[in-house]
Amino acid sequence: MVVHSQSGALDHCSLIRTCKPTATVFNGIPVVNLRDPQAKTLIVKACEEFGFFKLVNHGVPMEFISELETEALRFFNLPQSDKDKAGPPDPFGYGCKMIGSNGDVGWVEYLLLNTNPQITSHQTHTVFRENPESFRSAVNDYVQAVKRMAFEVVKLVADGLRIEPRDALSRLLGDDKSDSCFRLNHYPPCPELQALSGRNLIGFGEHTDPQIISVLRSNNTSGLQICLKDKTWVSVPPDQTSFFINVGDALQVMTNGRLRSVRHRVLADPRNSRLSMIYFGGPPLSEKIVPFPSLMAKGEESLYKEFTWWEYKTSAYKSKLADYRLGLFEKR
Ligand code: GA4
Numbered sequence: 156m157v158v159h160s161q162s163g164a165l166d167h168c169s170l171i172r173t174c175k176p177t178a179t180v181f182n183g184i185p186v187v188n189l190r191d192p193q194a195k196t197l198i199v200k201a202c203e204e205f206g207f208f209k210l211v212n213h214g215v216p217m218e219f220i221s222e223l224e225t226e227a228l229r230f231f232n233l234p235q236s237d238k239d240k241a242g243p244p245d246p247f248g249y250g251c252k253m254i255g256s257n258g259d260v261g262w263v264e265y266l267l268l269n270t271n272p273q274i275t276s277h278q279t280h281t282v283f284r285e286n287p288e289s290f291r292s293a294v295n296d297y298v299q300a301v302k303r304m305a306f307e308v309v310k311l312v313a314d315g316l317r318i319e320p321r322d323a324l325s326r327l328l329g330d331d332k333s334d335s336c337f338r339l340n341h342y343p344p345c346p347e348l349q350a351l352s353g354r355n356l357i358g359f360g361e362h363t364d365p366q367i368i369s370v371l372r373s374n375n376t377s378g379l380q381i382c383l384k385d386k387t388w389v390s391v392p393p394d395q396t397s398f399f400i401n402v403g404d405a406l407q408v409m410t411n412g413r414l415r416s417v418r419h420r421v422l423a424d425p426r427n428s429r430l431s432m433i434y435f436g437g438p439p440l441s442e443k444i445v446p447f448p449s450l451m452a453k454g455e456e457s458l459y460k461e462f463t464w465w466e467y468k469t470s471a472y473k474s475k476l477a478d479y480r481l482g483l484f485e486k487r
Contacts, residue, residue, distance in 0.1 A: 157178035169392050171252070171260050173354040174422065178380050181389035186397075188212045189307060191425070195315035198400075199414075200314065206417030207303060207381050210308065215300045219293070220372060224341075225295040230286060231264060231341040240268065241282035246472070247336070249282065254359065259476040262356040262423040266339045270298050270434070271332065298337050300436045301398075302328065303344050305370050307399060309436070316410060317447040324367065324409075333441035334464060335366070342378060342421060342429040358421040358429070365471040365480060366437035369401040376429035382418035405438065405467065408459050411446035416481070440465040459484050 168445040169191040185201035189192055201208035210356070230238070241249035246256070251264040266282060268451050283291045310326035318324070325367040327333060358378055375380065379399070391399065407416040421429070438444070442464045446457050462484055471480050 158351050167477070171262050172357045172360070173200035173348065173352070174357060178388040178390045179380075180377075180392055182392070184209050184381075184391055184415065186211060189214065189304070195311040196312050198308065199315035202402050202406075202414040204415075205383070205460050206407075207419070208400055209315075209394065210304075210400055211361040211396075211399045215297075215304055217396070217399070219296045219300050221434060222289075223293040223297040224374065224430060226290045227289075227339045227341070227432070229264075230266070230282075230290060230339075231430075237285070238264070240285050256477060257471065257473070257475050259360055261359045261421075262342060262345055263358045264341050264343075265423070266375075268294065268337045268339075270302075270335045270337045277401050289330055294337065297432065300435060301370050301372075302436070304398070304472070305368055305434060305436050308370075309368060312406075316413070316447075316448045316450050322445060324406075327442060328436040332441075334434050334435070334437040334440050334468070336433075338433045340429075340431045340433070342376075342423045342451065343425050345423045346425050348425070355422040358423040360476045361418055361420040362476040363402055363416040363480070364403040364435060365405065365468060366403040366435040367405045368403055368436045370434045370436070371399045372397075372433075373399075373403065373429060373431035376424050376427040378421045378424055378429045379431075380420050380422065384415075388420075399403070403435070403437075404471075405444050405464065407481065408444050408484070409447055410432070410450060411455065412438075412458050415451070420449050437468075438464045440468070456486075458486060460486060 168287065185197065187197045187208050188211050190212050238249050244250035247267050249266050252260050254261050306325040306329060309328060310321060310478050313321050313324050314425045345356050348354060348356055373393055375395045377390055377392050377393050380388045382388055383389060402414045402416050406414050443461060444464055445461055445466060470483060474480050
């Protein structure tokens with residue numbers, strides 16, 4: 156995406172919603188040290204209260220992070236016509252402004268990639284055919300390391316909730332058929348809009364992630380906001396050395412609503428570009444998404460109808476970003 160400085164530039168964003176940058180910076184995001192003996196308790200508490208927390212001491216090598224950041228910026232700085240060769244997203248590939256296929260738009264360009272090992276091993280997506288091998292290898296190194304860390308996080312979730320067996324969640328993410336994906340989002344600055352109206356452009360509209368867990372890392376540009384239980388939006392202070400973990404819809408269902416799938420969005424920054432990299436850990440398509448029996452109290456009933464991940468995903472991909480997707484699957 157090119158940000159033009161001439162006056163017609165705002166034509167590009169006429170379809171994209173704006174909002175006043177009113178959300179306050181929130182300093183209450185829980186921070187969990189992955190090596191803390193109390194980590195499982197702190198993670199469960201954070202996921203119950205916010206569906207979101209910051210992870211430090213995560214063990215993902217900084218070199219993998221910076222290599223991927225360099226490669227991603229090189230890609231997003233290519234001429235538009237070169238980037239378009241990796242699009243349109245189907246849903247995988249390069250996309251610009253259009254998110255999903257139901258009319259959502261945002262001030263963002265992105266690459267969406269499949270991380271299912273059965274597919275990636277012979278993935279010949281144009282993005283990797285047209286770009287240097289160093290890009291593919293940076294994506295692979297990063298995703299592998301983040302997956303390992305995500306397995307640890309979900310093991311702690313299972314442990315903290317006394318889910319049996321302890322690897323019930325991690326084996327879904329680690330399965331050969333795990334339906335997981337990876338996204339690189341680039342939000343260019345939008346100085347014109349700020350100058351004209353003092354408003355911010357919506358980079359990525361509000362939504363919850365359908366999967367089990369999402370692991371996000373961004374550069375030092377702010378923009379990410381989460382919705383608290385009381386429905387207020389707050390800004391998450393950026394931290395380029397840490398990861399942010401989101402509970403997804405599937406984990407909300409598997410914990411019968413105990414853990415909360417977090418509503419979040421991203422506003423474009425008027426001056427700085429934001430780059431984020433997100434791993435979305437999902438189960439195999441055939442997996443039944445039901446509450447773990449081991450965490451149900453005696454006589455407790457599922458709040459949700461029974462469905463497979465394939466059914467949920469198919470329904471999610473027909474929805475608009477801001478829709479409350481779990482609504483269709485609630486018992487009442
Ligand atoms: C949100 C989480 C992930 O980014 C994503 C998104 C997907 C897409 O960009 O194609 C969706 C969105 C996400 C949920 C509702 C549908 C599908 C866009 C959209 C409007 C890759 C995912 O799995 O679901």
